[in-house]
Amino acid sequence: MASMTHSSLPLVFLCSLFCVIFSSFCYCKSLSSVTIDSLRASLEKQEDFIVFSLIERARYPYNSFAYDPSFLGNQNCSFVELFVRETEAMEARFGRYQNPEELPFFPDYAQPPLAPPHRFPNILHPPGASVNVSRRIWDMYFNDLLPLFTKKADDRNYQQTVASDLICLQALSRRIHSGRFVAEIKFRDSPQNYIPAIQAKDSETLMKLLTFTSVEEAVVKRVFKKAEIFGQNVNLGKNNVKEAESKYKVEPSVAAKLYQEWVIPFTKQVEVGYLLRRLI
Amino acid sequence: MASMTHSSLPLVFLCSLFCVIFSSFCYCKSLSSVTIDSLRASLEKQEDFIVFSLIERARYPYNSFAYDPSFLGNQNCSFVELFVRETEAMEARFGRYQNPEELPFFPDYAQPPLAPPHRFPNILHPPGASVNVSRRIWDMYFNDLLPLFTKKADDRNYQQTVASDLICLQALSRRIHSGRFVAEIKFRDSPQNYIPAIQAKDSETLMKLLTFTSVEEAVVKRVFKKAEIFGQNVNLGKNNVKEAESKYKVEPSVAAKLYQEWVIPFTKQVEVGYLLRRLI
Numbered sequence: 001m002a003s004m005t006h007s008s009l010p011l012v013f014l015c016s017l018f019c020v021i022f023s024s025f026c027y028c029k030s031l032s033s034v035t036i037d038s039l040r041a042s043l044e045k046q047e048d049f050i051v052f053s054l055i056e057r058a059r060y061p062y063n064s065f066a067y068d069p070s071f072l073g074n075q076n077c078s079f080v081e082l083f084v085r086e087t088e089a090m091e092a093r094f095g096r097y098q099n100p101e102e103l104p105f106f107p108d109y110a111q112p113p114l115a116p117p118h119r120f121p122n123i124l125h126p127p128g129a130s131v132n133v134s135r136r137i138w139d140m141y142f143n144d145l146l147p148l149f150t151k152k153a154d155d156r157n158y159q160q161t162v163a164s165d166l167i168c169l170q171a172l173s174r175r176i177h178s179g180r181f182v183a184e185i186k187f188r189d190s191p192q193n194y195i196p197a198i199q200a201k202d203s204e205t206l207m208k209l210l211t212f213t214s215v216e217e218a219v220v221k222r223v224f225k226k227a228e229i230f231g232q233n234v235n236l237g238k239n240n241v242k243e244a245e246s247k248y249k250v251e252p253s254v255a256a257k258l259y260q261e262w263v264i265p266f267t268k269q270v271e272v273g274y275l276l277r278r279l280i
Numbered sequence: 281m282a283s284m285t286h287s288s289l290p291l292v293f294l295c296s297l298f299c300v301i302f303s304s305f306c307y308c309k310s311l312s313s314v315t316i317d318s319l320r321a322s323l324e325k326q327e328d329f330i331v332f333s334l335i336e337r338a339r340y341p342y343n344s345f346a347y348d349p350s351f352l353g354n355q356n357c358s359f360v361e362l363f364v365r366e367t368e369a370m371e372a373r374f375g376r377y378q379n380p381e382e383l384p385f386f387p388d389y390a391q392p393p394l395a396p397p398h399r400f401p402n403i404l405h406p407p408g409a410s411v412n413v414s415r416r417i418w419d420m421y422f423n424d425l426l427p428l429f430t431k432k433a434d435d436r437n438y439q440q441t442v443a444s445d446l447i448c449l450q451a452l453s454r455r456i457h458s459g460r461f462v463a464e465i466k467f468r469d470s471p472q473n474y475i476p477a478i479q480a481k482d483s484e485t486l487m488k489l490l491t492f493t494s495v496e497e498a499v500v501k502r503v504f505k506k507a508e509i510f511g512q513n514v515n516l517g518k519n520n521v522k523e524a525e526s527k528y529k530v531e532p533s534v535a536a537k538l539y540q541e542w543v544i545p546f547t548k549q550v551e552v553g554y555l556l557r558r559l560i
Contacts, residue, residue, distance in 0.1 A: 072395065091443070160376060236501055
């Protein structure tokens, strides 16, 4: 912003606005059916599945051999990486990544989809659609999160373990990369709020514009509560969390930390990354 | 039983008992660590994952093309069958079916496991280990259960849909085929209760011996409650099912029906099938 004169701002703004309006007609689907409220409702539902997926993974102990690159001997990668690569390649053949909400961790597969191709509605501005923090999600999940909610033990169920890991990773990736859709809707609702910072490539201002502390705190509290409710041991005659006196399958504080330290910040980084490409 | 004289019964009984005691020493692991209580606790946990898996599947509509054999054109089977076949073949390579608790729906894969082989503890009497009702689970799931808890619609997310189906199927298969382990423990706890009916190949009497109506009713009630708790829409400030006034993600009555009409009867059929092979 500092490099532009005040007099040039309205012209640039108008041009940008024209681009926005024109490009709106080029997308596959109008935004009429997608609102920030419908998107928030979808994100809330995704919280449930993220909590479920953590609980499912917690059925198995840490199982360190699954993450040890030397375990497979003649392979160049760990058991989990090989499993995720092969699973994603297969899922791609079955059409998973035709849906723009799904992003693979290893997109270097070659085979075309088996099923008739389908063009999913896609509201994303094409340059922003490629914003991707999969590597960061992968590292966070294995280095930071997994040791927090799994027992240090080995039960040799490595396939079941890494299949559960992949379900967690996919749920987290879908939620975090939803930031692209959130950013698009926010931008379309009030482009004038974002265009100056986008043009100035001012990530810090964009991050501030996208931060709503009270909303984020409410999300973290709700995730904590979901982990309490979904992770309790249900017994007949005991009606709710308080009465059940149960040990949770995943500590609610871990689920809350996941959202507070990683899911929310990563999502906002995706939103910023998307907006920075919004006028390209 | 009718074909045997009363005088020959004690001798046959003693021989059978000797076989039981001898074969106990041949198994890979003693039963000391597995009791009917530890097995019940595991079955209770499996209820949680079955309810979670139904809720996850309910995210997607019915998506009928995934089950229509004509959808893939030049393939001889439906999208879901091809997906399950290929997934199971891959999971087998990653060692899933080395664990005797896991049974594939299509066991005709050929590739050997990638990982170093592991001999899981196996308490099953070998002839009974092959008792398998996978086909019945498959038919029940697709013909009876799925239409009860999915919306009649199509969102084209076929890969995600059938991946959720497979998670449901695997959870149900594991639970139902646990009947083999339950039958083994019950038999070992009091072989004298079962041997006469086994020798007489009297399925009806075995079914009666394995039926505990009050326990089954409690399981169905607990599953209903789990579907209420896990399928509710959690909001901040609302503490339990009654207050939340939510529409459930899967009707609790469907989860209860699943257990009452299929999971419990199928498990008992597995138990009977196992016991009938227990003295071979």
